[in-house]
Amino acid sequence: QVQLVESGGGLVQPGGSLRLSCAASRFTFSNYNMKWYRQAPGKERELVAVMYPSGSTRYGDSVKGRFTASRDNAKNTVYLQMDSLKPEDTAVYYCNALWGSLQYWGQGTQVTVSS
DSSP, rough: OEEEEEEEEEOTTOOOOOOEEEEEEOOGGGEEEEEEEEEETTSOOEEEEOOOTEEEEEEETTTTTTEEEEEEEETTTTEEEEOOOOGOEEEEEEEEETTTTEEOOOOOEEEEEEE
C-alpha cells in the first residue's frame, strides 16, 4: 500500500521557521512529480511547491523567497523549509505524488502561525 506520511507541523510565532518532511513508500519515488499543497479553513487547496524528477523546483507566488522545497531520492523523502512565516501561512499542508494518472496524497500536517 502506497504511503505518504507528513511530519514537522506545529505552532510557531510569526517570523519563525518550520521544516516539514514527507516520507514516501511503496512506489517508484524518483519518477514522480512531488508537490506540497496547503489548505486554510474556508479556502481552496493551494499549490505551494513542485519538485520535478529533474531536480528543478517551482513555487507558488505567495511563498517565493520564503519557502524552500527539496527532495532526497535516496531516502524517498521530500522537505519543505518554511522561513519568515506569516499568520496567513496557517493551513494544513499536504504532500502529493503525481506520475501520469497515478496520484497519491498524504494525510496532512497542521501548521499554525500565531503569537
